[in-house]
Amino acid sequence: MAKYMDVHYGMKDITADQLAAAHRADLEIEAEEHVHFERAWADPTSGRVYCLSEAPSAEAVQRIHERAGHPASEIYPVPISV
Template identity: 40%
Template sequence: MPLFMDIHSLGDGVTMDAVAQAHQADLATQGPHGVSYLRYWVDEDRGQIFCLVEAPDAEAAHTVHRDAHGLVADSIYEVKEGV
């Protein structure tokens, strides 16, 4: 399954707690879309969030974020894991 990294630039007010809640909403929503949100990283100072997700395509990953909490990514990139 393809692997994607998405980037959210939300500005001030991003907290680890809020992102953890949004991630839980992703996990509760992802199944019917064939998506698996794996990990996330947060830069509170810059208001950015990075999510690693396995998905059939970028649109499926986008749909899960939209349906789960409405915080869609600014960019989604297909990535390949290095060794």
């Protein structure tokens, strides 16, 4: 499966607990779309949140995020990593 990095905007002042809760919401339903969210990062000052996942498509990533209540603003394929 391919890897994807997605970005969420508008999450200014997000706390570590809120980020963890959002990540758990994705994890609870990710298998329904054959997605696996590996990790999430946040910058509370800018309001940006980044998520790294493995998925069959960017659309599958977006469907999980939408159902979990936090649709991604942008989703990028990550074809090369080290």
